Amino acid sequence: MPIDIVLDAMGSDKAPDPEIRGAILAARTLDVRVHLVGPEEILRPKLREALRGYRRQDRPPVFLVQASEWITMEDKAAQAVRSKRDSSMRVGLKMVREGRAAGFVTAGNTGAAMATAKMVLGSLAGVDRPALATVFPTSTGSPTLVLDVGANSDCDPENLVQFAYMGDRYARDVLRIANPRLGLLSIGEEDSKGNALTKDTLPLLRETKLNFIGNVEGRDLFNGRVDVVVCDGFVGNVALKTAEGLAKLVNTSLRESLKSTVTSQVGALLSQKAFAAFKKSLDYTEYGGAPLLGLRGAAIVGHGSSNDRAIMNGIRVAAEFAGANVGASIEAALANR
């Protein structure tokens, strides 16, 4: 039985082309039906073109849903949600609320996606502030889930405890980690290290039934020591963007170093395959985007620079997210604290 996933066709930097190709890729290779939301006059000719050559009976299940507007990366979240009442995000999320689809994917404006999802889907019982989570690649191959990475600044200890339950359930139900090790992002492992927020949160997390291992540091995001890391959204967003900035510098610097000598140019050719593997190991798109946790519905936000493959991975993760019934399991966990 295929799962219905709504895809915002107008989200990514190069929308709608990566979305159309990613939707077809997903519909061909996964057990999903994809509903592309956006202006039909733009989407229909492109979709028809992309599906040319398929026989009618082999056509991958990709459908169009009309929305006359879309939210750009430059739009302010709160304002866009109010003023663009027929945006592709809003129309898509309504389909999830009405049960016409099980999950939602966008590669668009993260703040607007969170604001729209909060308004359209609403929060789960027991959740004060839904969170944006993301997975960091690690040296062990098993990703580390970090939340919040930007939806909520100035959190209080209760918010962080709720994030812990939300992350724990997502790690179990979607990432398939048996007994997720939970850490609190701080600036030293000792209990005495940290700021007022982490010092107040630490004893509360110790009291939970979660597999809490204590404070962890920025470097532990990449070494596989911990499966789920909770932090204030300001701190998590700084960590995420610092990592993105360094990854970009590494790419540029490596390319330039390799160009700089003739022997290393030959070396570069021979190392190409290795670099592809290396880049893939650090590639967020392989992990399928950032889940919005704590909402009444499964929603995934991909990177604005998403390509076809990243879009497909987003759809795959949204289907797993929706199929695992994470929302119900988060509500149950929060009710039985």
Place this chain on the structure above:
Amino acid sequence: MPIDIVLDAMGSDKAPDPEIRGAILAARTLDVRVHLVGPEEILRPKLREALRGYRRQDRPPVFLVQASEWITMEDKAAQAVRSKRDSSMRVGLKMVREGRAAGFVTAGNTGAAMATAKMVLGSLAGVDRPALATVFPTSTGSPTLVLDVGANSDCDPENLVQFAYMGDRYARDVLRIANPRLGLLSIGEEDSKGNALTKDTLPLLRETKLNFIGNVEGRDLFNGRVDVVVCDGFVGNVALKTAEGLAKLVNTSLRESLKSTVTSQVGALLSQKAFAAFKKSLDYTEYGGAPLLGLRGAAIVGHGSSNDRAIMNGIRVAAEFAGANVGASIEAALANR
């Protein structure tokens, strides 16, 4: 006229060998006299060995100063400062206070170095909280100075404004940046983005005479958009350790990818020179360690894993720091706000 620099001989993970070799390297190549502080019974035979082969008149100016104790990485800062009254850090910093040396370098416990320096040297007039700064490598080659990266959690807006003046003077006087662009670390460029601290700090920074460019993000730490970035010490420390963690993952991942195929092994050999250049471009040690700013004296903390070259660079930067009279220029700037 050579500058006298005190070097904690017992700081680094492999102390005192990198310190002894780094001190000799610095004394041979820079216009400095290096005072190695630590237990003479350990240091004297090693120094004698390292200086064998030099004729008396060619001996680099490296001297021993007795200290019977030293602070380890495992020691708690506050406790070590109280209990180890004859530590190499304390004896070394006293030499700076007494004017017997112009600057201090350690590759030891950062927290203990800051605590000891605060106690022994004291803060500059107008400085409530001295800060730990560090330089991030960027794609333009000109480093970005970030403070605070760990000395102070739960800062208030006034602390951040003071950090801004301290960073501005260090960037001008030591990093030789003409009109440093100053940024406030936040989670979006717009004034409306951030947490309570950044929103309260933003208007205060706009009122200063500094070259303030507004909010910057984690990714701007590496792209050369900004020369000096101020932030709360908790946030800065998370950013620093996140960058260190990712840099380590990149190294491991690259090495493993290169090992994985025979052709890429050949490629790796040919690319070796390029990798050396690449790694150097990301190497903190080339920049000479993290300055403690806001104290009555020049103090530099290097990484615990410092090698000879990193120690030498730390001594070089301490000499530049001391020679530039940054303390006086910070006090003047704060007095004329």
